Amino acid sequence: MSDPTHQDSVAGVLFEDLAPVDEQAAQAAAQARAVALRAQPPRLLQPNRKQIELRASDLESLLGEDHRARLVWGYVERQDLSRLTDAIKARGSNAGRAAIDPRILFALWLYATLEGVGSGRELARLTREHDAYRWICGGVSVNYHALNDFRSGNEALMDEVLTANVAALAAAGAISLECVAQDGMRVRADAGAASFRRQASLQQHLAEAGELVRQTKQRAKDDPGASSRRAQAAQQRAAQEREARIQAALEQLPQVQAAKLRNGDKAEDARASTSDADARVMKMGDGGFRPAYNVQLATTCKDQVIVGVAVSNAGSDMGQMAPMVEQVSARTGRTPGQWLADGGFPAHEQIDAVHEHTQGRTEVIAPVPEPRRKAGDETAPPHKHRRKDGDSEPVAQWRERMAEEKNKAVYKQRAATAECVNALARNRGLQRMPVRGLRKVRAVAILYALAHNLMRMVKIAPQWVGLGTGAPAAALAAA
Known part of the structure; x- marks a missing residue:
């Protein structure tokens, strides 16, 4: 161990000939060096986006356990798509290119619908650039022709999937058909x-x-x-x-x-x-007139699950109620208890048709219009809730029913149910139809219904989409 006193004496001998330090000169030199340093350009790590990177990662690690794409795939895996797989001709060692798994195309469209993507070209681009779509594809290359052909050509299959889902939910008691609301919304057609x-x-x-x-x-x-x-x-x-x-x-x-x-x-x-022969000019929600389709949805009030879908090119809702009641009864195998509709639906013949089809088990809950007074008639019009001459028994019962306060309170559920479902569809991109023709438009409408019901099933029956009761299920239910 060295002696500190000896070190100090040695240092004094070595540097005794040096001139004393001028403090002012030292500060001036330091300032000059700082000024010269600031005058030079800074050294930056700039991006080089042309460099090639090799990433050692698998597709499975791209998404978290609670990602919505996993939910969609779990749902699609549980659907019966044998109609499509049975039609594939590439089998065994026979010549021909292997077909794309229909589950991939179905899952891509369901996830794209939930994300508000309606274009086949945009979806094809996302399968190459977006991790969630790449995960669904799993390395399988798809093009927009295959995507558009699947959506437009499988309207019957998607209708069967919707029927199977709502029928199973109704049979298991997961949804209630005691109260069903119907509403129509005008969706812009792909025609000028x-x-x-x-x-x-x-x-x-x-x-x-x-x-x-x-x-x-x-x-x-x-x-x-x-x-x-x-x-x-x-x-x-x-x-x-x-x-x-x-x-x-x-x-x-x-x-x-x-x-x-x-x-x-x-x-x-x-x-x-000449662009879309099935489209009709309709009055839209903003009061303007544009080519459009009339999309009808029937939704359970308690669970907000879509149980009926119809598309027409009639600008009025008149005449749409009875066919929808029949459709819902056929899909679920059950008769709705109360049917909620706004004032554009309840024509007298429609009320009679609903009563006949359900044998009186379905009550129509819809507002009674105010009676019209003839020109020059000074007498007070009859009360709208009283039986009129020429009314059938179901129509008379409907008038009396709507005079009760409890039924007026029930009718308030219509807006809270139907308008909410319509708003969700609008938020998911149902502003303008990406296809032309009634059949293709109906396929798009059913696809939106399937996407909506998928998110509802996460809340009311998570086990039906491959979820348990742990953190992933809770996270998806809150999404």
């Missing part, structure tokens, strides 16, 4: 206002489209070896599709004319769309 044309204009456009088809076929025949055969085929296909759409619009024109006559309008004012 300028695509609606009268009969003379449609016939003229049909002739022009037919001539264009003839010309494209003739060009392909005259020069079959051209380098642009692919472009010629695309032009011919586009011309044929346009001709088919105009022909479909002409076929729909008689129905539009009949509706015009029923409303007291002129038949010659009837117009049909």
Whole structure:
């Protein structure tokens, strides 16, 4: 161990010839160095997004245990999709490319619906870039053609899945059909206002489209070896599709004319769309008139589970109640106790039809309209809740029923149920239909109903979607 006194004496000998330190000069030099340092550019770690990275990770580790994509897959795994798998021709060692598992396509659309994605091209892009969609695919490549074909071509299958789900829930007592609310919402069609044309204009456009088809076929025949055969085929296909759409619009024109006559309008004012022949101009919620579809949903008031879906191109809800009651009875195997509808539904013949179909077991709970006074009639109109001449027994019972305060209180559940479900569908992207035609539009509507019911099942029957009662189930139920 060295002696500190000896070290001090040695240091004094070594540095005794050095000049004394000038404190002011030292501070000036330090300031000069600081100024020179600040004048130089800073050293930064900047991003280099062109560099190649190799990540050693599996798809399973991308999502947490409580992720919604796992819920969707657990639900799809429990559905019977044998109709689709039985139709696959690629089997064993036979020639042909392996088919995409239908469960992947179904799960992708369900998850996309919950996330508000309705475009097939956008969904195909997400399967390459978004972890949740990549996890669902599990390394299987999908394109937008396969996605769109699955959604548009499996309306019957999705309807069967909806029926199986609600029937099982009703049989197990997980949902109550004591009170069911029905409501319709107008959803914008994928057609422009300028695509609606009268009969003379449609016939003229049909002739022009037919001539264009003839010309494209003739060009392909005259020069079959051209380098642009692919472009010629695309032009011919586009011309044929346009001709088919105009022909479909002409076929729909008689129905539009009949509706015009029923409303007291002129038949010659009837117009049909050359983009979507099934679409009709309807009055929307903001008071404007646009091409749209009328989507009808029937929902249980207690559990808010959708038990009925219907799509029509009628702008009015009149005539939609009895078919929906029959649909719900057929789906669930049970008769609803009370049927809640707003003032646009209860036409007298509809009330009679509901009474006949359910043998009086379903009570219609809907407001009674105020009686109209004829022009020049000074007498007081009859009370709306009293039986009128010509009323059938079910209609008279409906009037008397709606005079009771308890039924007026029950009717208040309609807005809390139907309007909430409609708002959820709007929030999930049901603002404008991404497809054309009644059949395809109905497939989209059923897909929204399945997505909605899936989230409701997490709360009322989590074991049916592969969840227990632990933390993942609680987290998904709160989502």
